[in-house]
Amino acid sequence: MVSKAFQKTPQKKSYDIVIIGGAIMGSATSWFLSKNKNFGGSILVVERDPTYQFSSTARTNSCIRQQFSRELNIRISQYTAQFIKNFQENLEDDRVPKLGIQNYGYMYLADTKDKAKSLRTIQKTQLKAGASTILMNPDEIKSKYPFYNVSDIFLGSINKVDEGYWDGGTVFDWLRRSSIDNGVEYISNEVTGINQNSNGNRVEEIVLKSGEVINCGVVVNAAGPRASKISEMLNIKIPVEPRKRYTWVFSAECPLEVDLPLTIDPSGIHVRQDGPDTYLAGSKGFIDDPVNFDDFSFEEDLWEDYVWPKIANRIPAFEAIKVKSEWAGHYAYNTLDQNAIIGPHPSISNFMFINGFSGHGLQQAPAMGRGMSELLIYGKYQSLDLSPFGYDRILNGTPFLEEAII
Numbered sequence: 307m308v309s310k311a312f313q314k315t316p317q318k319k320s321y322d323i324v325i326i327g328g329a330i331m332g333s334a335t336s337w338f339l340s341k342n343k344n345f346g347g348s349i350l351v352v353e354r355d356p357t358y359q360f361s362s363t364a365r366t367n368s369c370i371r372q373q374f375s376r377e378l379n380i381r382i383s384q385y386t387a388q389f390i391k392n393f394q395e396n397l398e399d400d401r402v403p404k405l406g407i408q409n410y411g412y413m414y415l416a417d418t419k420d421k422a423k424s425l426r427t428i429q430k431t432q433l434k435a436g437a438s439t440i441l442m443n444p445d446e447i448k449s450k451y452p453f454y455n456v457s458d459i460f461l462g463s464i465n466k467v468d469e470g471y472w473d474g475g476t477v478f479d480w481l482r483r484s485s486i487d488n489g490v491e492y493i494s495n496e497v498t499g500i501n502q503n504s505n506g507n508r509v510e511e512i513v514l515k516s517g518e519v520i521n522c523g524v525v526v527n528a529a530g531p532r533a534s535k536i537s538e539m540l541n542i543k544i545p546v547e548p549r550k551r552y553t554w555v556f557s558a559e560c561p562l563e564v565d566l567p568l569t570i571d572p573s574g575i576h577v578r579q580d581g582p583d584t585y586l587a588g589s590k591g592f593i594d595d596p597v598n599f600d601d602f603s604f605e606e607d608l609w610e611d612y613v614w615p616k617i618a619n620r621i622p623a624f625e626a627i628k629v630k631s632e633w634a635g636h637y638a639y640n641t642l643d644q645n646a647i648i649g650p651h652p653s654i655s656n657f658m659f660i661n662g663f664s665g666h667g668l669q670q671a672p673a674m675g676r677g678m679s680e681l682l683i684y685g686k687y688q689s690l691d692l693s694p695f696g697y698d699r700i701l702n703g704t705p706f707l708e709e710a711i712i
């Protein structure tokens with residue numbers, strides 16, 4: 307394979323762009339920048355763990371949906387769907403695999419009249435934005451998906467176009483490899499400090515754990531759940547904290563007769579098809595507090611006492627199942643509104659955020675990487691206007707609320 311092993315030491319003393327964090331956001335940014343003919347600058351990506359084993363990108367569930375309440379979030383996913391379906395052409399490389407989306411859809415289930423009303427309202431926004439969401443009453447749900455228990459359900463909503471599972475790992479890997487082919491330098495090191503000019507209105511250098519100090523034109527914070535640690539190096543507060551999310555993959559003694567949509571149970575637990583006879587479930591913990599950056603421990607009783615009973619109640623065939631694997635990962639959880647923070651800091655204009663994606667960052671990475679590259683090259687967004695996700699709303703405490711949060 308073409309990609310070179312990560313070196314620890316950068317080749318140069320100065321770079322136009324330094325990206326902190328080389329997972330999907332850092333790599334989407336470096337790829338869109340490095341392929342743009344209007345950008346001739348140098349790019350350094352600093353990654354503290356090139357195995358990526360604890361990154362959100364490696365621990366994701368890799369799903370995409372159009373069922374958001376904000377038109378902008380829908381447009382972002384629509385762009386990603388096109389990006390995935392034309393992946394080989396976009397990367398202009400016939401070694402890159404052709405990819406698709408497994409369109410089993412998300413099934414949102416409402417167990418109160420208020421939640422049903424909200425599904426109806428959100429559906430209008432989605433239809434207006436070109437999504438194909440349909441509403442189903444309990445009888446309609448039961449006739450298409452006989453395995454559900456719908457005794458407490460008022461309404462469901464589902465969309466089976468560009469909604470389901472996609473291979474985010476392959477997309478990430480090729481964005482990174484292709485960036486390196488385009489001349490981007492990735493190093494295995496950790497940013498431990500950022501130096502500013504004497505006025506405090508620009509960043510000038512990053513400090514590496516290995517001791518080197520590197521000049522930089524712009525710094526992009528793509529550090530995922532550790533984003534607040536990077537910002538704190540400049541005394542900037544961002545409302546992003548690591549929150550644990552658990553995943554279980556299981557097989558069922560009696561597999562379901564129809565592909566299981568990614569079902570959003572009213573309890574908040576989700577479960578979906580994950581292979582011909584396997585399924586994947588996800589949940590938060592008993593208490594959803596911020597956790598230590600290195601804490602990936604498991605709450606042992608969570609599955610037995612909470613998650614499995616809820617799943618078996620919704621899908622009685624899941625009373626006989628066998629867990630095959632499980633893992634915990636961290637959301638970079640934006641406590642203000644669970645939406646992205648992207649763009650420059652208002653008074654340190656060469657310090658950029660691409661943070662706080664909570665549970666929907668993987669599917670946003672192509673649009674966010676493209677948007678960040680536009681800001682860096684042209685000084686403004688050229689395609690989708692992502693300014694509602696700017697840092698100003700954090701300063702003003704004005705959330706950009708998204709109702710459909712998982």
Ligand SMILES: Cc1cc2nc3c(=O)[nH]c(=O)nc-3n(C[C@H](O)[C@H](O)[C@H](O)COP(=O)(O)OP(=O)(O)OC[C@H]3O[C@@H](n4cnc5c(N)ncnc54)[C@H](O)[C@@H]3O)c2cc1C
Nearest residue numbers: 327329331354362363367368369497530635666667668669
């Ligand atoms: C369990 C789970 C399920 C999810 N499911 C979905 C889903 O179905 N669909 C969806 O769209 N999204 C999902 N997400 C969210 C999505 O995975 C994330 O939003 C996305 O991966 C964030 O990517 P990132 O590059 O911002 O962060 P990360 O992948 O965490 O990458 C940040 C990188 O920065 C590096 N870094 C940190 N600090 C430093 C430093 N000081 N110096 C150098 N490097 C540093 C880290 O090592 C890491 O590699 C899920 C997340 C989890 C945890």
